[in-house]
Amino acid sequence: MKQFEVPVFYRSSLISTIKKLRKEKDKLKKDFSPTLLNFGPVQIYLARHFGFCYGVENAIEIAFKTVEENPGKRIFLLSEMIHNPQVNADLSRHGVQFLQDTYGKELIPFDDLTSDDIVLIPAFGTTLAIEKKLNDIGIPTEKYNTTCPFVEKVWNRSAAIAKKDYTIIIHGKPSHEETRATFSHAAAGAPSVVVKDMKETQRLALYITGELDAARFYEEFKNQYSEGFDVTKDFARIGVVNQTTMLASDTQAIADYLKQVMVEKYNLSKENLAxxxxxTRDTLCYATNDNQTSVSSMLQTDADLAIVVGGYNSSNTSHLVELCEEKLPTYYINSPDKIISQKEIIHFNFHTSQELLTADYLPQQEPVKILITSGASCPDILVEQVIEKITGFYPNALPMEAVAQQLV
Structure with a gap:
């Protein structure tokens, strides 16, 4: 796989050593067990796969190269490059300006742009309407397009089934940049609908079967279906794709559920299911899948708690938190600074979108056993800093260099 030039300040010597060793011992990525870092009074179970993925490293390389190669030019990001506050802050410090927030609200009017400006398309991609708007101004989008190849894979899959007259059901968060972009590309070729979870999918199924009045669909799924959608005709043939960072098990469950609905409605067999x-089973990002599988494996340990590091608006990170919450007290932080002391931690409840202050989060016994992972847009250096901060609370903890040496 291609190696990217990512700024050194995002790298971690400890994490790089661990990842290199694991890769050498597990070239086929079949071992999802965590790496045990034994500091003595505190033991860290580090996920097998975590941190920057292919698409994120690609986006970061393009962004920083664009800044370096275009001194004096105005450089804009369509929205956040990735869902990580440190990376976006670094780009701002390098003079990059943001045109929109993550929900598509304009921060800088498009009318202020000229053909001399550079606009970077983020890793999530963008809608066809926005691409056209930029092209009409005279701003080429292809050269500075950092859309993740795995997001584009979903678009290509959607286009392929659209040509066969399938309606496209997109499992994703309707307001997320990636889902908005995928919906735009899907809807250009076929009737399309977004469902955010199984509950919405089950409601959608009632329109597929005709159990609910078709007229109600347009209100219930407002802003989630393509223009001209016809409930009476467009559910005759369907396929499911997804926002690449959703829980793999959720997407699979939704696809299986809708498949069964179609089987029962049309009395289908394996032979005529198509x-x-x-x-469309091949539209989940490999990194999302690997990171989620790694967390599931990590949860088989005897850990006391889990810490997940990543941006609070990061979809893939929130799903790692969701998995951990099923088994353990879980603390979702976007920076090592959120670890106030051995007694207190500030963490994010993504269900309520609130930060909370929790006391006595670390058990009193030794060794304390902690699971640590991070989202696909989180720099490894933040994970190292989290480990360093926690182990610093234990005077008798082994130094990081000694623990790293144990792994060699």
Whole structure:
């Protein structure tokens, strides 16, 4: 796989050593067990896969190269490059300005742009309407497009099934940049609908079967279906794709559920299933899958708590938190600074979108056993700093260099 030039200040010598050793011992990525870092009074179970993925490293390389190669030019990001506050802050410090927030609200009017400006498309991609708007101004989008190849894979899959007259069901968060972009590309070729979870999918199924009045669909799924959508005709053939950072198990469950709905409605067999339901099992990002599988494996340990590091508006990170919460007290932080002391931690409740202050989060016994992972847009250096901060609370903890040496 291609190696990217990512700024050194995002790298961690400890994490790089661990990842290199694991890769050498597990070239085929079949071992998802965590790495045990034994500091003595505190033991860290580090996920097998975490941190920057291919698409994120690609986006960061393009962004910083663009800044370096275009001194004096105005450089804009369409929205956040990735969902990580440190990376976006670094780009701002390098003079990059943001045109929109993560919900698509304009921060700088597009009318202020000229053909001499550079606009970077973020890793999530963007809508066809925005691409056209930029092109009409005279701003080329292809050269500075950092859209993740795995997001583009979903678009290509959608286009392929659209040509076969399938309606596209997108499992994703309707307000997320990636889902908005995927919906735009899907809707250009076929009727399309977004469902955010199984509950919405089950409601959608009632329109597929005709159990609910078609007229109600347009209100219930307002802003989640393509223009001209016809409930009476457009559910005759369907396929499911996804926002690449959703929980793999959720997407699979939604696809399986809708497949069964179609089987029962049209009395389908394996032989004629494709007449009504498209096979789209290949649209989940490999990194999302690996990171989620790594967390599931990590949860088989005897850990006391979990710490997940990543941006608070990061979809893939929130799903790692969701998995950890099923088994353990879990603390979602976007910076090592949120670890106030051995007694207190500030962490994010993504269900309520609130930061909380929790006391006595570390158990009193030794060794304390902690699971640590991070989202696909989180720099490794933040994970190292989290480990360093926690182990610093224990005077008898082994130094990081000694623990790293144990792994060699």
């Amino acid at each position: 007449e009504r339901f498209a096979d």
